[in-house]
Amino acid sequence: MSADNPGYNGSVWTVEETEPKRQNPPSNCEEALAATGYGLFNVLLLLAALPIAWTCIIDTTSTAFIINSAECTFELTMFRRGIAVSAIYIGMIIAGPLWDFYLQDCVIGYLGRKNVMMIGIFLDAICNLLWVHTTSFYAFIALKFVSGVLIAGPLSVVMAYLAEFHAPAYQAKFARWAGLLVMASNIVPAALAATLLLRTPWFHFTIYSRFYPTWQVYLLICAIPSVLGLFTVCLMPKSPKFLMAQGKSDKALRLFRTMYRLNNFKSASQYPITELTLPEKANKGKTNSACRDKLRDSIVKLKELFSKPHLKNISILVWLQFACMIGFNVSRLWVPPLFVMMNNFRVHVRQFYPADEYITMCEMIFPRLKIDYASCNYTLPSLESAVYVNSTSIASSAVGFGFLFLLLSDTRIKKIVVMVFTFLLSAAGAFGANWAVEIPYMLVLVAFVIVASRITGNTVMAYNAQVLPPLLRPTAVNVLNFVGNLGAAAGNLAFSLIIGIDCLSALLALGCISMVSTLVPIFLISQSKKKVKPGIERY
Known part of the structure; x- marks a missing residue:
């Protein structure tokens, strides 16, 4: 204050005018992801998703290693061998276009990718456990066909789900290394066969008068990734993009803070984003037309392609x-x-x-x-x-x-x-x-x-x-x-x-x-x- 003011007592008064603290402007999903960085959370999430991705490849490969051991049980000719290894791909051929060009967006819009994966891995685990016990060639083929439908459908969203936890700057690098780890599952059936199928004289058992030869034990062990994937998918969070699309900004923000804490080893309170911009939520009429819109968009893109x-x-x-x-x-x-x-x-x-x-x-x-x-x-x-x-x-x-x-x-x-x-x-x-x-x-x-x-x-x-x-x-x-x-x-x-x-x-x-x-x-x-x-x- 000035010394000319009344009541001046010889001291100098200073008054600091403080502006109210500004909050950061609301951020969209990609900006919020970029602020979380890349680190431990992303690694743990990938490890949790690997059993699901591995299941898809192991299911397509395991038949090749038991086909000779099951030759008598299934009365296999050369053509029947071809059907046995092709059945799962036929299921993928039928389900793939329906899922990719028509059903995917509307189903994921309702359930989210996590729930879709959960349903898919649950059904695939059932198929894995059932074909372990079957002695009918036709039942085995039917179960392999259903597994192919699941692989091309619900289980095909694994990489897309993981991508929703990565900012654009990290997606290319992540996709490259994640792809390597997923492709490593091609080694598992062969390595397991080298370890197990050569132990035919002792690696078999009988339960309630039902004899399980080594090749059925092999299929049972190959089912472990699907059962493990069912457990890990329950621990995985819903993607922040899905939470924001559902209007659950509080849950999405808590997830972003958790990602920030694990990736940077800092307190969640230091996460710089405090508010999220939610996308426009589709009303019931728009949701019901999602499948039609997806089909129309797919046809347009196919024509252009x-x-x-x-x-x-x-x-x-x-x-x-x-x-x-x-x-x-x-x-x-x-x-x-x-x-x-x-x-x-x-x-x-x-x-x-x-x-x-x-x-x-x-x-x-x-x-x-x-x-x-x-x-x-x-x-x-x-x-x-x-x-x-x-x-x-x-x-x-x-x-x-x-x-x-x-x-x-x-x-x-x-x-x-x-x-x-x-x-x-x-x-x-x-x-x-x-x-x-x-x-x-x-x-x-x-x-x-x-x-x-x-x-x-x-x-x-x-x-x-x-x-x-x-x-x-x-x-x-x-x-x-x-x-x-x-x-x-x-x-x-x-x-x-x-x-x-x-x-x-x-x-x-x-x-x-x-x-x-x-x-x-x-x-x-x-x-x-x-x-x-x-x-x-x-x-």
């Missing part, structure tokens, strides 16, 4: 995906049973051939022992550990090299070169496997097909993200997934038919598909210099 200027790119990618998924899924699902047959040949039949006679792969597979389905009184020979250990090594190589090549091929030209090279490698493996001198050499050549096809599949999906605009990428991913499942189902069914008629023709057919496909990526070169607006891939 398969029209100029995107028609050439998507057509080429569709063929490449179809071809590489035939090579990958046919080879990885038929290597275990075929090499078991070759082991049986070595034990039972090889002694009747001249010691110096050159024997091809097809001659080892056919003729094989005639099985008496009425009595089943034959004894299977003991297996060499290399049969399943080698399958484990191949699966590990496919995962490791697939990820490595994805990191190295960071430009479109590099991706095109990788696809040409891997298709050539796959063709060489398929053409040469039958005439390799020894079984280990045959295995190496077949491994070329599996590993090269896996690398190609990863590269096709990565190339898709570079040549198509962000708005169309999710639709393109759905189309490529559908085509990949179609290739897996059609390839296994066709292979089982052809190999039953002429073994050599089946192997040469795989080689011809790969050889023709080596020329297809070259047509992408003219498109490689065109710029596409960058964007973050949503899974």
